[in-house]
Amino acid sequence: MPLVNYAARELTCKIVYYGPGRSGKTTNLHYIYDRVPTERRGAMVSLATHNERTLFFDFLPLDLGRISGFNTRIQLYTVPGQAYYRSTRKLVLQGADGVVFVADSQRPQQDENLESLRDMHEVLAEQGVDARALPLVLQYNKQDLPGDLILSPGELDDVLNFRQVPRFTADALHGVGVFETLRKVSQLVLQRLSAPAAAGIP
Amino acid sequence: MVDPATRFATLVVGAANRLAVTAARAVVDAPGAIYNPLFVHGGAGRGKTHLLQAVCEAVVAAHPGLAVEYLAMEEFLDDLRAASQTGRSDAIKGRFQRIQLLCLDDAQLLAGQADAQSEVLRIINSMQASGRQVVMAADRPPQEIPELDARLLNRLSGGLVAEIGPPDAESREEILHRIAQARGFQFAPGVTEELARSAMSNVRELQGALNRLFAQQGAQGHPLTPQDVWPVLGEARIPARPDEFTTFLExxxxxxxxxxxxxxTHLAERIAVWSGLGYRTAILxxxxxxxxxxxxxxxxxxxxxxxxxLATLEREAIRLDPSYAGQPLFRDPDRLQEAEQCVAMAAARLAPPAGPESKWRLQDFPRTAANRPALASAQLLVLHPARVGHLMLVIGPPRSGKTHLVHGIGNALKVAAADSVVACIPAEALAREVVAAVEDGSIDRWHARYRAVQALLVEDVQKLDGRERVQQELATLADALRRDGRPVVLSCDREVAALGALSPRLRAVLESGARVFTAPASAAEAAGRFTPVPEGDEAAAPNIDAIPESEAAAWSAGPETEGAGRGERWWLDREKLVLRWPDLGECLLEDIA
Incomplete structure (x- = not known):
């Protein structure tokens, strides 16, 4: 649930980009970073190896200013995709208000996608989070690659989108689908604030 | 001056202004009752003035006769300055005394104006204290108005402060569509949509852009396309095409x-609903x-x-006493406990009046020769209690059986109509009740209590001698009951003419009644022979315990029975009964006289 401090009139959301290694999570954040006015963004923290692999996590805070009387902040995180950074992923996913699952559309990456999606559900389950209640958006990245190298959105849907959540095709490197994905996940996260549970109804 | 075009109907409502509009509608439904003061704020061109003027227009329409004033702060400051310079400050003070709804626009102009702030504070205090409504608008929230007096800030924040944000793309499109429609502008599909995609958040700016597009369209002689929009508006006027982040932010x-x-917003809507139903909504x-x-x-x-x-309590209270209808007490959830107590007290106060004592039965009434006509009349009354204008006056000396007859009639009426309420009360007790009710201001409830009875029996009305107010109440009550076809039986130890200080109205009532007489039993009758052997004409008399239906029907048909060939009926003793029932109209004329 997004953190709302009614006394201080502050609203903070945490959105995590999840997915297999090299699927384009950090690329998403870089694209966003480049298009956010300087006064609206904090420093992007990125801990990467010498070959640009995310070692720990990326963090991009966005300050959206005062909206409806609330100082609104969105924190964007990515997790390291490689399988052996599971504990880091678990740490980053903690307290997430919404998740963008960035899938690699390349055919050979299908198993990686599935494994990562399963891993995400396991991590959420370990944290006692009902994955069905958590806002989730799928992003099928690298759809700009030649058709014979990638799976079509329909094929990816069959494998990954069994919950029929919103999904976007993307070319994160060139920004296609990046803001659309962010907009949708933000919308889902904020909508939860007006859900009965947010109004104090048990 | 309120622009008649600025109505709620012409206001585009979206996420950015929903709370402010909902609150304003609640103010229209019940000015002064909720959100007082209502303070709306937002940037230029967001529709604050439109909203204030819509409130004025709607209040005038919904509450004709209510004094409403819309005033721009600049005008107010000018007036204040002029009044101060001419030494007529009192004129300003008096100006708002009769205003029920005051809408003050551009409240940010109060910044640094200490005198004006004091005056506004005084006006708000005065209007709030007398339940009058204040609505204000500014381009910023009260706490951001520089050098604002702390007391005024406190007062402005004490009602409802609602922000009007920039219209979203959907609202902008709707605004442009309405402006175009109102002005008769025709554009090719996509033109207004293209304009709506701009980042303009000022409605006036949007309006200006639309005007320019229409003018250009007229000049070039063919419809503009969406691609023409920004070239026409000119590079300098083009708002930066929204980039991805701007769109995301929107x-x-x-x-x-x-x-x-x-x-x-949800709560404000509920408040508006409850308020519209007439309930006080302070808790919400x-x-x-x-x-x-x-x-x-x-x-x-x-x-x-x-x-x-509260609704249940109100229904119960009205049932007990119709004067409770519309009492504010039953529209205030804060006063539920008070309402409960009120109804409980009313129920106790309005308990049915005392009834006849059960020991006196009509069938046990001594059937002496002297009492027989009185008994027969009592029987007829019991048989036909609903006869309009029915009043019986039982006259007899002390110990002649008046109490027995009156209570007996009461008991017989109760038996004849189960669950009926029959009031049977000595005149002295009645007088005490009336005096107490007059003293504690509950005479209306006393009326309601007695007007609910099916029959009224009052003993010893001679004891009301000199009790003018009580006589008046009894006469009014008797008239009301008789009009409704509910019998009234009064007893008296002497003829009406022999009564002392009697109000003309009660005298008319008493004289209009059928008089029956009771007499003490003779020695022989007291010895037990209450039903003497009939002699002469009396031998042919019917059994009074079984009056034929035909006789009863004839009796009930109307007051005038004499001269209808029924003079042979033994109980129609001309010396004992008044057969000619005065016309009610005559009584009324007599009363007026």
Whole structure:
């Protein structure tokens, strides 16, 4: 649930980009970073190896200013995709208000996608989070690659989108689908604030 | 001056202004009752003035006769300055005394104006104290108005402060569509949509751009296309085409407005509904001022439960006493306990009047020769209690059986109509009740209590001698009951003419009644022979315990029976009974005279 401090009139959301290694999570954040006015963004923290692999996590805070009387902040995180950074992923996913699952559309990456999606559900389950209640958006990245190298959105849907959540095709490197994905996940996260549970109804 | 075009109907409502509009509508429904003062704020061209003028227009329409004033702060400051310079400050003070709704626009101009702030504070205090409504608008919230007096800030923040944000793309499109429609502008599909995609948040700016597009379209002689929009408006006027982040920010803004404070809008809507139903909503308004969202549905449910209880109490109170109808007490959930106590007290106060003593039965009434006509009349009254204008006056000396006859009639009426309320009361007790009711201001309830009875029996009316108010009340009550076909039986130890100080009205009532007489039993009758052997004409008399239906029907047909060939009826003793029932109209004329 997004953190709302009614006394201080502050609203903070945490959105995590999840997915297999090299699927384009950090690329998403870089694209966003480049298009956010300087006064609206904090420093992007990125801990990467010498070959640009995310070692720990990326963090991009966005300050959206005062909206409806609330100082609104969105924190964007990515997790390291490689399988052996599971504990880091678990740490980053903690307290997430919404998740963008960035899938690699390349055919050979299908198993990686599935494994990562399963891993995400396991991590959420370990944290006692009902994955069905958590806002989730799928992003099928690298759809700009030649058709014979990638799976079509329909094929990816069959494998990954069994919950029929919103999904976007993307070319994160060139920004296609990046803001659309962010907009949708933000919308889902904020909508939860007006859900009965947010109004104090048990 | 209120522009008649600025109505609620022409206001585009979106996520950015929903709370402000909802609150304004609540003010229209019940000016002064909730959100007082209502303070709306937002940037230029967001529709604050439109909203204020819409409130004025709607209040005038909904509450004709209510004095309403819309005033721009600049005008107010000018007036204040002029009044101060001419030494007529009192004129300003008096100006707002009769205003029921004051809408003050551009409140930010109060910044640094100490004198004006004092005057506004005084006006708000005065209007609030007398339940009059103040609505204000500014381009910023009260706490951001520089050098604002702390007391005024406190007062302005004490009502409801609602923000009007920039219109989202959807609202901009609707605004442009309405402007075009109102002005008869025709554009090719996509033109207004293209303009709506701009980042303009000022309605006046949008309006200006639309005017220019229409002018250009007229000049070039063919319709503009969406691609023409920005070249026509000119590079300098083109708002930066929204980039990805701006568009994203707009979407997030709409989502936050619709979600984060949705409870406030929801609660404000519920307040407006309850207020529209006439209930005081102070409890809900307090919740509206909370920093953290309460459980709105739970609050609303609790409020509904209380209002349902109040409605039940009100129905019960009105049943007991119609004068309770419309009492504010039953529209204020804060006063539920008070309403409960009020109804409980009313029920106790309005308990049915005392009835006849059961030991006196009509069938046990001594059937002496002297009492026989009185008994027969009593039998007929019991048989036909609904006869309009029925009043019986039982006249007899002490110990002649008046009490027995009166109570006996009462008991017989109760037996004849189960669950009927029959009041049987000595005149002295009646007088005490009336005096007490007059003294504690509950005479209306006393009326309601007695007007609910099916029959009224009052003993010893001679004891009302000199009790003018009581006589008046008894006469009024007797008239009301008789008009409704409910019998009235009064007893007296002497003829009406022999009564002392008697109000003309009660005298008319008594004289209009059928007089029956009771007499003490003779020695022989007292010895047990209450039913003497009939002699002469009396031998042919019918059994008074079984009056034929035909006789009863004839009796009930109308007051005038004499001269109808029924003079042979033994109980129609001309010396004992008044057979000619005076016309009610005559009585009325006599009363007026």
């Amino acid at each position: 979407d997030v803004t709409s989502s936050v407005a619709a979600s984060v404070e949705a409870w406030r 308004e307090q919740a509206l001022a909370l920093d953290e969202p309460p459980n709105v549905d739970e609050l609303d449910t609790a409020f509904r439960v209380v209002t349902e209880r």
